[in-house]
Amino acid sequence: MPDKFLKPYDASATEAAIYKKWQDSGYFNPDNLPPIDTAEGKGERTETFSIVLPPPNVTGTLHLGHAAMLAVEDILVRYKRMRGFKTLWLPGTDHAAIATQSKVEKDIQKAEGKNRHDLGREEFLKRVTQFAKESHDTIVNQVRRMGASVDWSREAYTLDEPRRRAVFEAFKRMFDAGLIYRGHRIVNWDPKGQTVISDDETVYEEREAKLYTFKYSKDFPISIATTRPETKLGDTAVAVHPGDARYQGFVGQTFTAPFAGGTTLTIKIVADESVDPTFGTGALGVTPAHSHQDWEIAQKNDLPLVQVINEYARMTKAAGGLADKKVLEAREAVVAWLRAQGLLEKEDVIKQNIATAERTGGIIEPLPKLQWFIDVNQPVAARGNKSLKELMREAVASGSITITPDRFEKIYYHWIDNLRDWCISRQIWFGHQIPVWYRKDEKGNVLETLVNAAGPSSAKATEGTWEQDPDTLDTWFSSGLWTFSTLGWPEETPDLKTFHPTSVLETGYDILFFWVARMILMSEFLLGEVPFKNVYLHGLVRDEKGRKMSKSLGNIIDPLVMTEKYGADAVRLSLIMGAAPGNDSKLSEDRIRGYKNFANKIWNITRFVLSQERVGEIKPELKDEFDALARDVTKDMEEYRIYMAAEKLYHYLWDRFAAQIIEESKGKPEYGETLYYILENSLKLLHPFMPFVTEEIWSSMPGKSGLLMIEEWPKISV
């Protein structure tokens, strides 16, 4: 018996060397996997299994959520590899446009007191790129540390050259199909991040607000209510419900009223179904430039638009004497004016949901802007005249994609039903610049638009001044292509043919809409197939009290620290056990410690077994019992009950094998062969869950020369 078994299992002394062994073997790359046993002897691996790693953002370091994701995926991948599949797990990182840019902006502001405009686009991007590179290197090391058997030779980045080609090609095809368009409309403007964001990037926060009821002037016949008096400077109409008897006589009339800041409002009374006659006064002051709903009323009724708030959340010149005031100052000024004029009728405190930007926390200012959108309702000729919305819905409804746990299917449909066009342009610098060029005259009017990544041809270039659209694409546009951009698309590569659609997409339920849905959209349109067959959604890892881990709470458990203390195997098990898909799990250091003990238990079981002679026959009843366990575990794996498989193995090995079978075998040499049978096969079953300790033990098993990683899964009929 090797001396190492005389001491307790020491993960920190073992894991790095084991990972190197795996990587040097080349077996993380499916092209190098050895043949498998088939009915006709050794044969090629014909079935494929592929996963793309949800690319971590290059915004810093990995947290426990990433560690959980790596654990689940590595378990699936190692299991399938052992079952003889041609198995690919493709790693990569995400440039995470807004998230990374705002992180670097913050750092620079703190260290140098400068903003990005002080540095200029080129210098700023250099800094972000440098930061992204450092984050990438950290992340890669962390991924290794967790034991992830990813194929590094295929590593990708959402902002590298092959992905850039894919992004431009996707944009072009969608543009040519009429799915991408440029439109002027109310968008979610984040004054803090100085960019537009999509509906999904807004988060509603409940706050108390004052609802002011007032009249524009003494002569105005209708009172209205608002929580944002400053926007009333941009009102061009009052809308009432068409069936509201109180106001019917006024519909169609136009009034002028002197208003705060020395302005004059021109207000038309219109009727619109969307007005709720029971809320407030039943009449809505219409501000077309600063509200989604009002914009639509304005479109229907051909109302003019007056923008009174700008990109810095300050009042515009249209606000007269209030110009340049911050929104909140203007609000107070308008209220003071109304009060002074005796127009303010009521102030109520109400609860209100206010939209904020997910990344920066800025309060969203709805503004009219010219932006790029993806039309989700437009029929797509090449896809049976179905809209993107319909294609997304059908991918799941038809069963081509299954979601685990299935309750998320309902959530997915619900999201699709409420989906509006996806705003894909961002006014930030870090990301894929929009591949559109404009030829402009001296006044800046667009004479010609060209969709082409490389810019105008040399012949075209002589026709005038061309400028590329300065905006960048939403980061989810590029990550939406991830399952196939990583496999070489738009080239018809062998990888693309072999590994797409991918088998499983494993990710957190919190990015179901951001990412999972967008991948389905992109793949359905660009490839005409689903991006993956199964979606496995894991929950959030919370602290022992069930709180989200955050810097401000100081309750972050660093996976690297835990790995150093207890070993990657223990950390992996602690993140798997009791973590049913879609459910949040709570983690404490105690639990991790418990699984470290389990790794040592296996170590000691091995120590005992290796001290026994390999004699006697395998006892049939114990073999049957073990095989039943193996079958059960295999079934759980097939049905994505990873946590149950792990738990069964844990209990069998500790409570049955160690506590009973081994005890019973003491002093009975004829148990030898049985003990070896159970140990060897247990190591195989356990390997996906605890790859390091099992591989280390395997290397000391008599007669075993190869890597456990590519051993075949115990053959049992399921």
Next chain:
RNA sequence: GCACGCUUAGCUCAGUUGGUAGAGCAACCCGUUUACACCGGGUAGGUCGCAGGUUCGAGUCCUGCAGCGUGCACCA
């Protein structure tokens, strides 16, 4: 407002198709008789949120209610 989920031992959670409750940690007692003190043996601890229903039988299925949480929508 619409939808979804959770509620099981002091704490954190399992409990796959219905068959009279399980684990880890914590607590208490005992034990170093050689695989393992990163251990072993034992004790204590639960009317499975509440109220009904289906069933021979319900933690598990159905209905209602309550508390907590989440997603979506949103009123100006």
